[in-house]
Amino acid sequence: MNMTIPGARVMDVRTSLPRHKSLKYGRRKLTDIRSAALHHSATLSGSPGAFARYHVSTNGGPGIAYHFVIQKDGVIYWCNDPESISYHVGNSNRHALGICLVGDFRTQQPTPEQLDAANRLIEHLQVQIPSMKQVFGHQEYPGYAWKNCPAFPMVKFRSDYSQYLQKAVDKVKTPIQVQVAISMNGSMLSVSGFLQEGVSMLPVRAVANAAGGKVEWIEQTMDVRVNGKDLNEKVISGSAYAPARELAAVLGLQVEWDDPNKIVRLNGV
Incomplete structure (x- = not known):
C-alpha cells in the first residue's frame, strides 16, 4: 500500500515494534475493511513502542492493537498492515482499522496537528480502501457504549472531516489564475x-x-x-x-x- 500522504509525515515502524513470540494476528482482504475506528491512548504521552509492549506483555496480544498511531506533533506511525485483524474493537475487529491519537482526551484536547494528520490519513486510506466508508469512535462500536474513547465528540469530528474534504474539492475547482x-x-x-x-x-x-x-x-x-x-x-x-x-x-x-x-x-x- 502506498502511504505517501501529501502534507503529512508517515513513519513505517511495522517491523520494529515488539511482537509476541508465537501469536500472530489473523489476515483479511482490504475489501473486508468497512470503517476507521478512532481511539485515544488514555495516556498523557506515549509511543507506538510503549503501546506495543503493553498490548503484548500485559494484554497478551500478538502485537500493538492499532494500525496507526498519531503523535501530538502530527507524525503518523504506521504500526500494522491494514490486512492485519488487530484487537481494538472486539467483535468488530475484522471490519475496522484502528487509529489511535496519543493523549488522554478526558482531560486534554487533540492538537490541531493531530486532527489535521487524522483528516489526511483517513482521506488517503479511503482512496486506497474504497470499502472503508465510515469513521467511528471506539465507543460507537457494538458493546463499547460504556467506554469513553476517544473522548472527543465524534459528531463534530465527522462534520469537520466533511468540511475538510469539501475544502479539498473546492481547491481543485478554484479557477486557474495563470x-x-x-x-x-x-x-x-x-x-x-x-x-x-x-x-x-x-x-x-x-x-x-x-x-x-x-x-x-x-x-x-x-x-x-x-x-x-x-x-x-x-x-x-x-x-x-x-x-x-x-x-x-x-x-x-x-x-x-x-x-x-x-x-x-x-x-x-
Missing part, C-alpha cells in the same frame, strides 16, 4: 493550460491529438495513458491535464518554456 498558451511547431493551439506550483499543466487530449498521439482512458483506475504510458495527470471538470515535460516526452516532442509570454513551445512532430 493561464499558459501552447504552441506546436510554431502554430498556436486553440486550447490553454495553467501553472501549478511552477509546473506547466497541459490538456492531455488536445495536445496528444495535435501531435498524433493515442489517448486512452482507463475507467477501472481512472487513469489516462498516452501512447500506452501512464501520466501524473490531474482531472479538472472532466478534462485531464499533465505536466508539459512529461506529456512532451511520451509524444516525442521537445519542450521550451517562454516565460515572458507564458507560452509552452512544443516542437518535433
